[in-house]
Amino acid sequence: MSGAQQTLAILKPHVVKNPFSLSRIKNIILNANFKIVHLKRKTIDLREAEAFYGEHKGKFFYNRLVTFMTSGPCELMILTKENAIQEWRQLMGPTKVFRAQFEAPDSLRGQFGLSDTRNATHGSDSPESAMKEIEIFFPEFRLETVINF
């Protein structure tokens, strides 16, 4: 049995608006040997954004983040690969764009991030959050169907 793992990846609205960035990021994803198991382009609604970022409620950046994430279409993806959660976070780079640009300039956030809010991508940070996040955006998706992908 393979050790394939699923993670939720989001390409944030400023990336989806820019066809050049979007196709470059998708090439990077495929070249890093992730499989895109499911992909949806949609504008996240307020209820989904609040469920998704609930742990950050009350922080100084929360309103700005929710406003941005609901401002236009995102691309939501279920990615699979061995050790997908950690590998995707590694490919994304640090949360803060100034750190990404200095410490990991080749990372997705280093290349495509514009600010801490508009840091290009999201990735689940644990198997528990991957399951919860996939359930928010892909309620129709049955995780067990790709366990042995």
Ligand code: IDP
């Ligand atoms: P992560 O996306 O790397 O997992 P989290 O700490 O879970 O990082 O934060 C969620 C999102 O909140 C980040 O991707 C980023 O867009 C935003 N964020 C986090 N910290 C800050 C900040 O200090 N200023 C502005 N936005 C932030």
